[in-house]
Amino acid sequence: MSEPDRRRHLPRTVQGGPEATELIAALGVAVLVIDASNKITDANVSAETLLNMARSAIVGSDVARTIRLADMAARFDIWQSPNPVAAYDIEIHAGRSATIKADLIIAPLIDREGWRVVSIHGQSQAHKIGVRRTTGGTQSAMGAAAILAHEIKNPLSGIRGAAQLLEAGAGESGAALTQLICNEVDRIAALIDRMQDFTTERELECEPENIYPLLDRAAELAAAGFADKVQIVRRYDPSLPPALCNRDALVQIMINLLKNAAEALDGSKKPSIRIETAFRHGVSVMLGGTKGSAILPIEILVIDNGPGVPESIQEHLFNPFISGKRDGQGLGLALVDKLARDMNGFVQYVRDGNSGETTFRVLLPMGVSV
Structure with missing residues (x-):
């Protein structure tokens, strides 16, 4: 031709x-x-x-x-x-x-x-922005969590008990040291508890839900705690239909994303987080096997005006143990990704260079309206 x-x-x-x-x-x-x-x-x-x-x-x-x-x-x-x-x-x-x-x-x-x-x-751009229908990184974390839970968590209770016995007969300086042991044991135990969130492969029970009370609950918890110095703005689409989701999982996703945003805003002069919702047509993912496809029109955005994620870790942002923070454990966003996938949804990271804003985008299936 x-x-x-x-x-x-x-x-x-x-x-x-x-x-x-x-x-x-x-x-x-x-x-x-x-x-x-x-x-x-x-x-x-x-x-x-x-x-x-x-x-x-x-x-x-x-x-x-x-x-x-x-x-x-x-x-x-x-x-x-x-x-x-x-x-x-x-x-x-x-x-x-x-x-x-x-x-x-x-x-x-x-x-x-x-x-x-x-x-x-x-x-696949999906891998760059955290959309994964496979569970490679999370499966590794699941195995690591199971091993750590078995090999570490049980002995921790014995260490803590011994420290408490020593504290009873120790002087002031000794009590401070034994209290330090107890605090560190508690910190490690809490870390193991968080890692154990990856050990379950059971399907989440999802039902049609009005997501706004769930988003409000997460926003109020954030405003009363880790984001008390951050302005949280809510911009909701009032016509949004119910989403097919798990209530507890969605609240956990929002808390983790809000906490991630609040930590990124540490030191900002005018820290701000926006929660936005919208209905988006035409976004689909393959579920594999005989499950067919999932249409994901329910969009939830968590947007902050922080500096964003270092470019060096963006491709692996949702993998466990990857964090841009010096003391970060790299489990919060990995759990967000797992919970979103467990609800047949997905999560994306987008950095807008023009506006200087960071966006985490959660897409979920639509529930049948009752």
Whole structure:
């Protein structure tokens, strides 16, 4: 197909002379243009590289045959939806390439019914922002927690008991030392308790819930304690439907995110945290196995005006034991990620360089309204 012919095949939204064509070609992300019959009408150089196919072989092919879901049991046809779709962290067979994990962003073209633009992020952005449908890091923490609970926690009670006996017969200086032992034992025991949160693999019982009382509860707890010097602003979408979630898990997620934000604001002149909600269309994740897909339209944002997370740890932010704080244990955000996944949702980290704000975004399934 000649260059003039190729431009005539593009919808008006993509046309615009050499500028539009060159822009698509220069993008570092694989981009496909598909028509109403799911035929690929254009592909850029990045798409040729990702699919390991020449453009001549890509154009004219059926997109559902060129990009195939590896998990066929999921029965989630992303190519039939007329709405925008964002499918994160899914396994696909891409052209002649081996199976890869990718994010697919499918956006309809406004002035050409049925036509869509598909961008394929082969190196999954989901991993960079903390969206993980696998449990690699958390599984490691679960194993470590079980070992530590068995090997350390039980002897701690004996150490504490011995220190208390010594304290009864010790002088003033000795009492201070034995109290120090007790305090350290309690601190270690509390750490083990937190790690044991990772040892459970049972599914959370989720029900349709009005999330606002839960968000308010977490905000009030934060304002009365660790965030008492921080302004907490709530901006809620009053039309938001119920979310399918676990009450206790959602409250814990919010407390951990608010605590993380408050700690990031330590030393800020005008510390501020916003809690926002919205309804978002077209965000989906694959659940694996025969569970199919989950549509996640319930959005909860925790936004602060702190300095954000060091770039060096952003990719591993939700892994256990990763923290940007000197005395941080790296368990709070890991637990947020686990609880969100246990509710078939996910959590993202976004840093807006223009506004200077940090956002943690939680997406949850919608519950059936009663």
